[in-house]
Amino acid sequence: xxxGEEDPQALSxxxxxxxxxxxxxxxxxxxxxxxxxxxxxxxxxxILIRSNEREKxxxxxxxxxxxxxxxxxxxxxxxxxxxxxxxxxxPNAGGTSYGKLTFGQGTILTVHP
Amino acid sequence: GAGVSQSPxxxxxxxGKDVELRCDPISGHTALYxxxxxxxxxxxxxxxxxxxxxxxxxxLPSDRFSAERTGESVSTLTIQRTQxxxxxxxxxxxxLVLAGNQETQxxxxxxxxxxx
Numbered sequence: 001x002x003x004g005e006e007d008p009q010a011l012s013x014x015x016x017x018x019x020x021x022x023x024x025x026x027x028x029x030x031x032x033x034x035x036x037x038x039x040x041x042x043x044x045x046x047i048l049i050r051s052n053e054r055e056k057x058x059x060x061x062x063x064x065x066x067x068x069x070x071x072x073x074x075x076x077x078x079x080x081x082x083x084x085x086x087x088x089x090x091p092n093a094g095g096t097s098y099g100k101l102t103f104g105q106g107t108i109l110t111v112h113p
Numbered sequence: 114g115a116g117v118s119q120s121p122x123x124x125x126x127x128x129g130k131d132v133e134l135r136c137d138p139i140s141g142h143t144a145l146y147x148x149x150x151x152x153x154x155x156x157x158x159x160x161x162x163x164x165x166x167x168x169x170x171x172x173l174p175s176d177r178f179s180a181e182r183t184g185e186s187v188s189t190l191t192i193q194r195t196q197x198x199x200x201x202x203x204x205x206x207x208x209l210v211l212a213g214n215q216e217t218q219x220x221x222x223x224x225x226x227x228x229x
Contacts, residue, residue, distance in 0.1 A: 003155070033217060033218070035220075042220070042223070043204065043206075043220040044220070045217050045218065045219060045220070048216070048217050088155065088156075101146075101148075101156065101158070101206075101218060102156065102158060103155035103156040104155050105154070105155055106155065
């Protein structure tokens with residue numbers, strides 16, 4: 001398995017603003033997944049983007065994937081205080097890595113009301 | 114349908130005691146994973162079960178850790194002779210496996226273990 005590296009480490013914005021988080025990884029992937037974690041518990045799956053996809057939307061979330069640069073970004077539009085959480089990316093090489101997900105330190109997003 | 118459930122949600126134990134953590138995956142999910150997350154850290158892979166294949170135990174940190182899974186249902190993670198460094202949140206996840214590829218992993222709420 002490989003670890004995704006999220007950037008920035010922390011992001012502080014006002015409600016209504018957009019938040020962009022980036023993820024870089026090192027080797028080929030089958031898919032890349034983004035997760036959110038509140039208060040150190042409850043990892044929630046947000047979105048999965050496959051290696052043959054370049055962009056995917058889900059509600060206020062937009063994920064892009066650039067396999068040539070081995071990077072992905074997560075955009076949250078019109079942020080809300082409830083979006084305050086840690087966000088992690090998980091590159092999934094599939095195959096013999098058995099889908100083991102290794103998370104980095106994540107991006108801590110704080111949305112101020 | 115129901116998500117992944119774990120029990121207990123919190124466990125406080127004394128150093129040296131054994132603990133058993135339980136995970137009920139989503140019905141129909143053949144893949145099951147255990148992870149550990151120390152305070153302020155990312156996820157550390159522990160063990161992976163897929164159908165009837167031999168489990169991938171490569172992430173277990175020591176022989177005090179073991180896990181079992183009954184068919185494609187419940188799994189238990191056992192930590193023997195607990196140490197203070199075992200204190201962490203233990204997370205279980207399950208997923209479908211389609212065409213040999215693991216799909217989205219759905220996580221349970223975790224068991225917060227504190228070893229005194």
